Amino acid sequence: MTTNPQATYPRLAMYIAGRWITAADRTHRVVNPATGETLGELPLANAGDLDAALQCAERGFRTWRATPVAERARVLQDAARLLRARVEQIATIATLEEGKTLAETRIETMACAALFDFYAEEAKRTYGRVLVRPAGTRSLVVHEPVGPVAAFAPWNFPVHNPGRKLGAPIAAGCSVILKPAEETPASAMAVVQALIDAGCPADVVQLVFGVPDEVSRHLLASPVIRKVSFTGSTAVGKHLLRLAADTVKRTTMELGGHAPVIVFDDCDLERTVETLAVGKARNAGQVCVSPTRFYVQDAIHDRFVAAFASRFGNTRIGNGLDGQTQMGPLANPRRVEAMGEIVADARRQGARIAGGGDGVDGPGNYWQPTILADVPITARVMNDEPFGPVAAIARFGSLDEAVEQANRLPFGLAAFAFTENARRANLIGDAIEAGMIGINTTGLAAADAPFGGVKQSGHGAEDGPEGLMACMVTKTIHQV
Template sequence: MSLWTDQTFIDGQWQPADSPAARINVIDPGNEESLGHVPDADATRMQQAIDAAATAFTDWRHAAVGERADILLAWYQGMQANREDLARLMTREQGKPIAEARGEVDYAASFLRWFAEEARRTYGATIPPEDPTMAIGTLREPMGVAAIITPWNFPLAMITRKVGAAIAAGCTAIVKPASQTPFCALALARLADDAGMPTGVFNVVTGAGRQFADTVCADDRVRALSFTGSTHVGRSLLAQAADTVKATSMELGGNAPFIVCEDVDIDVAVEAAVAAKFQTSGQDCVAANRIFVHRSIYDAFVDRFVARMDAMPVGYGLDENNEIGPLIHTDAVADMQSLVDDARDHGAVIHGRDQSQAPGPQFFMPQAIAGFTHEMRIATEESFGPVAAIAAFDDDADAIAAANDTIYGLASYIYTHDDARIRTFLRGLDFGMVGINTMDITGPHVPFGGVKQSGLGREGAHVGIEEYLETKYYCIGNAHR
């Protein structure tokens, strides 16, 4: 079965571009070759998707939870059966190394299975009444049409984590994938169709993000808006969604601290820090951007971190040996170089291979900025690439204060074996997620989300489905009294 398609999926139908000019060229970031074109849908086409989802919601909201669960499970099984094809497609349009792409396919599919099970657990409550002749309680009901905007760094998982919850709740969905990675989203639509998804329940529209946001935010029938992306864009979407008072869930930027205390095994901490920083070539909102190491082990940590970093093979993602792939575009390469140059100008020591060794214009050789300070941009800006900033700390309170000195509050990491220290850091770190002696903090069972300007709401776990449910209160009186 071929998963490749270059058409949008609306109301159960595959629709081509309106004209050759109304198409978006998708580039393989690893070799700069064109992978194909997808429609650049206009407002009319996007409105058609809203119409389809609104019509489908009339019946889907009343579908038995077993039916919803069975379709999600069939979709999950389709992803598993096509794991290698999905992974290779992802590597070609996103660039991540093939081993990571396979991991994302598994991760993405797991949300469909998880929410198939959660569909059966959208419980209401019985409330003890003041008057014993009355019955009081709550029901959980689907909100309606959900508009979902997803990023390019996790082109499968960010869709299934949102859509799995929405569809399990009884909502219908319209997905606008990133223009850099639309083919993964369209492959998901093909698998959803094969799984028996009813017409109009799941729609994928490719095109300009601004046009999509304008269209869905202005339509009262779209009751929920979920977005993963930059804090800057998230702020704009929140303002637009306010006009029609939509329920919003936002997973925005991050600038995760990674704190290493002196009582841990340095080699273990180095391996974890490297993994936490360089997965997805550093293009990850939970990446360990700022690494704080106790001064007593700082020099040894930096030496080993740099040695491990410099040993990471960099190259095209379909080569099984490579650990670092390309960045999504050349502007991202320029951004990384700008952060490194700024840190060097402010006195930091830069470690890493020379950029002349990069295998192509969209690759950036991993760099470590040793001795970063708050005056450097790397301290406050999210470094969305293979650039790690490392600084020494002397006092736990100072480490916590430095870690919290950011507008972001998504993920954080702490390595120590001292129980009292663990409790201090756990309570002191102002982040939605804290990994303690592990960097592997995600999964379908995890309430993923942040505080401060890292977003609103949670995805995954038992709370992920809550983003797409309304609470309806009822009070039944005694008419014969």
Template sequence: MEYLLHINGKWTGEALDKNPVLNPATGEIITKVPKGGRIEALQAVEAAHHAFEEWSGTTAYERAKLLKKYSNLIIDHEQELAELMTTEMGKPLSEAKGEVHYAANYIEWYSEQAKRIYGETIPTHDKNKRLQVWKKPIGVVAAITPWNFPAAMLTRKMGPALAAGCTVVIKPSKETPLTAIKLVELAEMAGFPNGVINIVTGSSKEIGEVFLTDPRVKKVTFTGSTEVGKTLMRQGADTVKKLSLELGGHAPMIILNDADLQKAVEGVTASKFRNSGQTCICGNRIYVQSAIYDQFIEVFADTVNQLRVGNGMETGIDVGPLINHAGVEKVNEHVLDAVKKGATVVVGGEQPEEKGNFYKPTIIKDANPDMLIMREETFGPVAPIQKFETIEEVVKLANDTPFGLAAYVFTENVSHGTRVIEKLDYGVVGWNDGTPSAVQAPFGGMKESGLGREGGHQGIEDFLETQYVSIGI
């Protein structure tokens, strides 16, 4: 298959320069995709702008029918999408299949939510007036998606946008454009009209500048780093661009003395090592109360020692490669810094023999706040553990960060769990749950971890404008 841009219903970009797409497990070039830029981004925006009038005029039931068909096509192509994702991103094939279903579920969920965009009738102060609230699609939406979840992060944005009656221009990550292109191909098969869904690969700088400065783009939705998110806010200021930003995290995982030990170990393992630790909500700092500190580490180490590292296309692999060598270097830096400052490596702490972009699942004990790994997001399979004594102490440690995306608490005591969570400044909290994300629930962060919410019935609101209408009769 040739991977191209999709603009106004046509596959294009054959004559453009190409960017290679690498397999992080082998370092081999999978294929090359067009290096689009300002011109192609403008063409895509124009196509979406032109298509908006007709698409926004369709009924909710028409949009729902197309979205449902699209969801079914994604499931029908599960194996192909999963293999493509594993090849360009590295996650184990079983995880990739799970993400394909997760991605399809977002489209299905918003096929139903399209029929639940409700306005309001407001009690009037004047017998000769009728007061109403109308909901209208915001317009052209630019979606900038990350490499770590190339399917689900795209459909989490496309689903509500399309359901609301918006048109979409997609800029996927340069590391993982192939999954996104395939998803657009399936959308074309579903029958979406020309210009409703467009995709442009290439220069992040040039394409992003068009998205943020062109007044025809009414909303930008982005998942990525906080640093880039702040840049997008600055660039979008001149056109007062509406933004949804799901940014970086630095998730604390709090294990209290009264936690179910096995449940806590399973939850921490699922959170920390899923996607090789390359998720915005994976546990990055693990705080274990003193009475169970040693016991938790012993059981956790036994579990982590059983995880298999390797190419995600192989059977039985639990932890795939990191996305690139820079990711490996960052993990190495964090581990070496922690050891230098007094931590002890319990498990892992190095690359396996095959080197490449792989890193062994790692546990570090006796971590402290002075270590880089306890201050910065690692984005790798390393679990640093710090001992604490009191709930007041751990809440202060957990909140001592500019980030506020996700946090986790493990306790069987309802009073303790409630008191801790009420004091945590995080948009998503898993209580005895290491994998809290769900299509039907709102996802997003506090503080410098972002703006807006994705998922749930809340997720469609950011793609709608609220219009107040006062009618004199």
């Protein structure tokens, strides 16, 4: 790493029609959340830029869908190799603009590469089927790319989220207009650059930034766009669904969560505490599947609170570029303010602060690892996703009581349970309403496994074969 990693931060640009565009009428200031220093000025798209991107996506789809699958796979595989070769550069950029530790951004970059590799191979397995018909006739079921995709990625995984939005559509034969978060643009640029350097045609991928509502309304109003892929809050997801309904576009929505954690009294307590402390510290809790609502069985409640407060509360916070840091800053000052409001509400409702509970003096958007105990069900933190390093803990007695609390909210993205009883693990896995469940683990993402939620946490899936099929339509051909 250089003595001044900030000097490696690139000039910010959009990528439209095969050109990197660095100038615009409007710009957005990108800030390092660890220091408050300005990293760069990001050009924002106007209507003309978006129309140009749409025209390119329309052309790109016509040519890319006809490109042999082996060539699509080669582009993704070569891009994956480039991501791995550039991991230190990309990880440093991602840490500078998002704040998470270098260890996390390295893992994230490698996960993006793994996803590209997976879809390079999975694209070759988009089999159809032949239906049984009388001799001399045929009925075929085939899968075809859905068309140009408008993809919207958030800031919390600045490398992996753009990779998710690009890998499956490119493998399927679609073109993509990607709008990542304006807070973390250079990470997305690095992913797109890897695809360009791997030989992805200029019309296949467009990268735009802008005022989010302006961009989404413009793109979704166009008949060129056939599918919308969005990761973000439930409120924004509902807004995009309404826009998509006007032209009946296919949608994949990975929306907000509020993951329950059920800790049974027969768990391996030491391992459970360690697993959950590491999982909660990941990206300072700014993870849609972060463990947030902790329900701990009565018999071990007090021991768990004490052990978890000691382990999570002693997480080393600081600049993500420092190799000793275990948890970086929050992404922006709004998140710090939100943590203060959530903790204050919990205290008013009678919760006890078992650790942390405040911001950190000095530059940067830091918040202490915070443990709230005896949190009533009426507290805001038990009903609204904190999206920060705050763990809210409550007691439960029976399995039925735990299931009732876990399923109480209208969200169903992720859930976790810790038990050494196999029968209990089976029961809880069946009973919890969530798209993903981790039992004795907080690891839920894998290139070959679907990632998505139920209820108001969204629909559809990314990753796995399901992510590829979400970018395809089914056609039946009858021939007599």
